[in-house]
Amino acid sequence: MPDGALPVLDVRNLKTVFRTRAGEIHAVNSVSFQLRPGELLGVVGESGSGKSVTMMSLIGLLPSPPAEVRDGNVMLGDKDLLKIGEDGLRAIRGRDVGFVFQDPMTSLNPVFTVGFQIMEPLRRHMGMDKARARKRAVELLELVGIPDAERRLKDFPHQFSGGMRQRVMIAIALACDPKVLIADEPTTALDVTIQAQIIELVKGLREKLGMAIIWITHDLGVIAGIADRVMVMYGGQVAEHGPVREVFANPAHPYTRALLKTVPKLREPRADKLRVIEGQPPMLGAHPTACPFRARCEHAFERCARENPPRREIGAGHDVACWWDHRTGEPV
């Protein structure tokens, strides 16, 4: 991973709020991260921790109202995606930034053939004529491992299995050679053997095409297998972030540490009793003025309720948002 290279995507202090009748939901609070060329950033966190809202905010995919991106910068090269308006975003979505979502059935349009849906961005963004787009569509389907690609162009999404639909989604996302691919839980709805196929595919495509990837999941195992860096989210914030091996070997945030201990491991001896994280994920009803993990944290102390900890650097490219120092076991 070239450390010095300019990031393809630079997100600073992103804040997204939903205004609902029951009040505000502070879904994303001051999230910052960078994505470097060719790297795979894994984003992990439990449901409601703000993973999807963060990524949807970047490319303007949230319905507004109720969503309001209240603060931040999202630099893609020299453009701030939060400032270029809907027309500017439309030109970028599907061209510079491709995306794949969790449920391939809802993100493919059931009334159009798969071929039409792959060719559409090629014609719109790349100005290809029908014949060229068609040829490229066949190449793309072959690239993602759909057998008999030529013939399958005229099939509809429901004629494909879940795993194949996800491959089609990936083909569409890759159609215009994006710089950035955002994959939001792309394998969560799939079986493990099909998940293994998709992961294998993405690993191969990365080597071949060299785009940068953001891969969202709640599965620590998936992250461990594919990511270069990992960003752990909790309660709409970044709890910990760093090189994947470093974060798994030396987790610093009490949430990351507890999470790694609570999941049973297939290839390690079986523990007699599972370690539990007590309590529930936080409500995001107000702008946080305290650590969102404090109600469940075994190391919480008085300061944690008073001040929301900022991210602090603890190693090369490794940072944590916590008032407790995992090396000394004391407050920082």
Added chain:
Amino acid sequence: MSVPRKKLLEVRDLKMHFPITGGLLRRQVGAVKAVDGVSFDIYEGETLGIVGESGCGKSTCGRAVLRLYDITSGSIKIDGTEIGTMGQSALRRMRPKMQMVFQDPQACLNPRMTVAGIIAEPLEEHGKLSGKKRLERVYELMDAVGLNRNFANRYPHAFSGGQRQRIGIARALALNPRFIVCDEPIAALDVSIQAQVVNLLEKLQDEFGLTYMFISHDLSMVKHIADRVAVMYLGRIVELAERDELYERPLHPYTEALMSAVPEPDPAIEAKVERIILRGDVPSPSNPPKGCNFSTRCPKVMDICRKLDPEYREARPGHFVACHLHDAGIMNNEPSAGTTGATPRNEHKQQGEDA
């Protein structure tokens, strides 16, 4: 392990086919063979894990065992009593013994009933206890599953996923069952909540001597909770063994592939895992392949596999498997039992099991 164990459940050649109807007269034109001849025992006090991919028949098997369906054929004995052919009124008297916990705690709790009402409902239905005694029992159950008594009059929507699952478990416990089918009880829960529910299920098992059938697609969690594990593929059990035996020495090529596909939350291990990537998708249960039902995806497929359905046999004591590779009679006598598969056999060979 040396104590002779008592069989609480004995299932033999259970089939559950759902008719496919078509045409104007809605005649039956085929059948989804959701469960297509499975046999297993569950011993008193143990947890039998059922794993396998979506659509392989896990839920159908669990529901059929509880006779939530009129089964197509086969025998189901609970505590020695045959319930496979039992009529509904006789079944009703058996119901308190056998209960179910579902995947989606939201969907199976009536949103217009209070928690106390939901938990008390089975008590009312079976005319057990009245008034004050019943409320006592509800409180007792809430204590057992770790729900605050003060929440008894709240409605389900006011609870989190993990708490709703506790409500579902309390309700399942109301009639003092002996056997509970847990159908993906943690699949809808966050990773940080799953351990809470699994530990609760284990605690209750110890406390009340419960026997579980634990259905899940999470092989790591099943390794934690189950005593023995059955692996299903396309309506069949392809392998069944003691937990450690199965995880350390899987015999069936599908079990091997399934386990190798599980991602490990440890980058150092992940870098070394040898994955067996299965090609293609699971065939349709209405039209399973001829011969071995795994032959269309099996990396070790042989000629004979496409012709002859492998017998489900006890390959080692307590270790059952349906694969020709583990049938000495076939492997010694069948000249064509050599490699003809698309993938060379030794490419993904594990531990020389199949020599």
